[in-house]
Amino acid sequence: MNLSAPKMTGSAPRPQIRQLDEAAINRIAAGEVVERPASAVKELVENALDSGASRITVDVADGGKTLIRVTDDGCGMAGDDLPLALSRHATSKIDGSDLLNIRSFGFRGEALPSLGAVGRLTITSRAHGHEAATITVAGGRMAPVKPAALTRGTVIELRDLFFATPARLKFLRSDRAESQAITDVIRRLAMAEPTVGFTLRDVTGGAEGRVIFRADPTGGDFFDALHARLAVVLGADFVANALKIDVERDGMRLSGYAALPTYSRGSSVQQFVFVNGRPVLDRMLLGALRVAYFDFLSRDRHPAAVLNLIVDPERVDVNVHPAKAEVRFREPEAARSLIITGLRTALSGAGHRASSTVADATLAAFRPEPASAPRIYQMDRPSQPSLSRAFAFQAPLPTPGFAEAPSARAEAPAPEPEAIHRPLGAARAQIHENYIIAQTETGLVIVDQHAAHERLVYERLKRQMAETGIPAQALLIPEIVDLSATDATCLLDHAETLARMGLVLEPFGGGAIAVRETPAILGTVNATALIHDILDELADQGDSLLVQARIEAVLSRMACHGSVRSGRQMRAEEMNALLREMEATPHSGQCNHGRPTYVELKLADIERLFGRR
Template structure:
């Protein structure tokens, strides 16, 4: 137990002696930086295989990687003379040391293999073209002699008893299941980075080989291969609802797929970012991804994306951290701008499109427990059927709809169909050529007003209308100060406020496009947004947040009855407006159900 009297700094009785650490200790310390857990070892070994030009890579793991990690590849291999060098610290074939910025490979430090050999039992077996296979083992930093081996091609790296030489590290390992999940995540991330390469991951604990993950090499160009790999790794739903991203500017190019906003997730687990095909965990890139969806997602939802930023290696420093997960860009503002603008262009080009999963979730909510319907059983016609019996009170089949004139043959198709009814004074029911659409009138109109406000602001500024009698709003000192600090930005949005003595402000003009608004409620909502965004957020973000709040106040409210022409006008404007498939908070504005799905709900199929 610690004695409180002994806590603190004290002068040592004897001055410390500076010593040169031996090679084994140096390698064990290096291993602590490079190999944090079994997943780190898998990452380093698989990246070595990719650097060797492998097209198929197999990973076998036992007990969460604690007792065995074996990585086999069909790459270029090594000769017997290369093996001792490969296990020597700071020896690498990937750079010559003259330029640490011109790096085209995953690895370049020459630390992974010697570090693993320092803390585990490592065996390296390899065969280069035109040479005989050879093997070399190292245990706790002690290297054995090179011996002949049997191997057709490529390299096999086998690591047993990870951290046996540093048993204290084993106490910090998690359960076998958790470590295996971390390994699977690493393999999937690398599989997304290299869609033309095949990967298999097996759990060989207890001697039984259980396939955990398999991704065969994908054919086609980069986008075809990546789309196939995305479907395999992240699921068909992601691939079906992903938008192709391909933008370039000033030597930078962003490629990949980003999902529709209505396919958002509750966490960032479906975000995979790469720089020159290197998986990275870079705060700046993740922040740019978030900013690209700022207009279409609420703060508690996260976009899904697989994006690869290609650039000249001279423009990015990957030598920031031993694990090489962090990078530093020479022109970070240029990178951020490309990511944000590329995502916004793709989202805008998607128009009114919403993710297909919205319909699937709706059908799941509708679908009852399986049952056998009477209509499905073979039976003889009943007496009522034979006499064409009708229920009392109905002269004919009941109907509840309004009819509209059919569109002319030369009119363009209507993806959102024709309005047929309004339910609960909030939901518009429209019939399409292949099914039906249910529209949330408030959410849809909120998005339309928001897009109009932004277009008006960007073109000529938002027109304001003066109030006949200014509205006085009393606030707290902090709120009044925050609001008046943003007065210039608000004026550009058509909302003119002035101090009115004490802690009150006077609202003199409001955006004309909104018509009559409750100024006090609008100001309080704007204050909430400004407080949430904070002072570090760019002015543009603050203005967009205010516009979004204004749009909410100026949109068609729930509970309002709409005429047929109003509903159809709303549908037509949705079809012509970018991002109208989701409201400003990322929720869907409409659900589309195909006729075949509706028929299945009633047991017709």
């Protein structure tokens, strides 16, 4: 079967250049702007935000396929503006003189005419000092403006999306999947604008419908408002384990919240990056987030964070793609460096802190299986005299030849008096030759002695390597690796970074490169395989941490062998010394793979386990 285009012969007619009509142009533009119902919701809600709305309500039916209605209390439009709003490249956001100083969500003037070209669109709006008016456009055909009844703001109703391009309907997913995509869009915009109220309802079947998502406006400063909004969008667990991020450098500012490494996720679903409040899916920024957590998580775990990079609009280009989800930075390395250093500084400041969800999971594991009948307690907490009498009554009778019954209680040597007031408390016991039990003012701490000491040794080795550098071993005969010219150029662009890791590369003519030095700590290295793995990572992530990962894997193994082994009995002073070093060492709350090194249980939670509360 010949799938190639037919060749033009001398006798064949010459193809004629035609000017497409406005309807066809709008349908083509809609293919770029409106991919699915969630895309339409995004464009309409962003328009509502640009209008200064403080509350936005979105109603959808059948996953947005049959109805999308967006209601806002923004500035509205006058009747004379409605036909112009449905014209392509007509916008109130910019005047066209400066495309590098964009401070609004929308600016292209394509969304409304694109939606009107592929669906049945009705706009009802009222501006201050004007009467309300409405206009309808279906499949690109516009009806005249008519008077309407509306108190303020704008209501945009889109029905039968893609009825004018039915082929697009075949590519839509199930109603549930499309509804979930719309919810994700609203959640992202709700995090971008924490002072604006959002409501999303499913009105399939008519009536009032069902509220899918609701976030009321929050007050206070930016961080207070964002903190309250994240509690609604991402849950109380995230905000309880999140670190405040607020750093500024080189005219850029990074703000938001990032979770502790022990609050890692199995996928990247809780990674949200914004640029000047605009939700973006930027590979470089997400890669920088990954780099910042690189040393604290295994490669199958993902950090959770909500970050907003604030930069002068003239230093970032948002006019890259019609969907406006991609951006380009004038100084990409400055933006990347700010994210990495800002997050690492915050993580270091967290010290030995670990996620509170670890304790919740521990308590859940302690809870017994529910009995067939509820437990009945005769008393909440007996008095001390009652306890003494009960213990005396239950004590075994004295054995002949002994003055008293032998005691079953063993006490560790008395710790330093002030140790119990320290964050990790005072060591009281060691169980199973691996777990240290420490008492704090408000509860107890269980420490995995091997995992904790492994992290401490690992941090010491990293400090030593940072001070002395990574020794490189020169190859007796440089290894020549043949690559394509594109791959060689890509690799040599990162040569300086790789050299700091002990991997020294040089061009060798054409597409070949010469590997002259490799990190000494790695021993014998298959340089060709290593180079190809690095190239794969560069193509996938935009940067490569492979060499660093291998070096730190060796350091981790060295730390494992040099740390306190499981099964070793420790004296009280050794256990307390370990606790004090953990308190003084950053990142000691998690092991080298991101798992917790200790669990803290509050006394109130322990008492609740035993039905005392």
